[in-house]
């Protein structure tokens with residue numbers, strides 16, 4: 515049974531990654547992921563230029579079938595992550611995630627990566643919904659196009675983009691037609707479903723402090739949206755652009771669905787946060803069970819082969 519996969523020419527022993535933000539902010543957390551034998555790769559917390567505490571607490575809340583968060587990009591600062599991905603013994607591929615607080619900062623971070631010794635994968639997070647006053651860049655189609663144009667004038671290393679969910683087929687057409695103009699290594703879809711709301715009935719109060727309680731939705735509730743975005747982008751993006759499917763994966767069945775929709779790799783966020791790193795082992799064995807029962811030996815046997823009803 516072969517669960518290996520690739521992003522461009524970077525090979526992963528298995529298809530599973532942590533979702534950026536989950537168990538990947540500190541050295542201890544990153545080392546845990548590096549030593550966990552059931553995830554084929556790992557993604558860092560999205561780095562900003564400077565260390566950030568992030569939004570005030572409470573900023574994460576478990577929901578009956580998912581999570582809501584308004585973390586606000588807490589991270590150790592870019593230099594820490596660049597040093598970690600450059601210096602640490604790579605038992606598995608790492609994706610360096612960056613999220614500038616402005617377009618200028620995005621460009622500055624990417625210039626630093628371009629000028630560094632780092633040769634691995636980079637992912638530009640254009641979709642954090644939780645920085646107060648900062649829009650999700652990837653919902654600004656023209657702005658994204660202009661920014662990508664500027665980036666690829668100087669950035670020559672593998673670069674992927676973390677996208678928010680889209681909900682309109684015309685929007686899938688628009689973002690794909692923009693992304694297809696650039697030599698992207700991958701897209702990672704989806705980020706959390708931005709600005710959801712949860713209400714505690716007893717206290718008649720929101721559950722998050724930042725932004726009056728608005729926060730990104732993840733976990734099981736996000737699966738239908740995540741599958742739709744993986745499928746729609748796979749149908750529209752050049753085959754040269756790989757896809758990391760993120761959102762709603764709590765079981766092997768969910769991971770199987772992401773691959774059927776076209777994902778090359780699958781990242782797991784809320785479920786790893788709630789269950790711990792053991793979720794990677796459990797979901798890996800569940801996926802193997804399903805593949806075995808269907809006679810599949812590798813992910814290529816069924817990737818992107820979702821059937822429609824004729």
Ligand SMILES: O=C1NC(=O)NC(C(=O)O)N1
Nearest residue numbers: 585586587642644706730
């Ligand atoms: O891109 C992000 N998505 C989220 O759902 N939360 C984090 C954050 O708020 O830091 N960032």
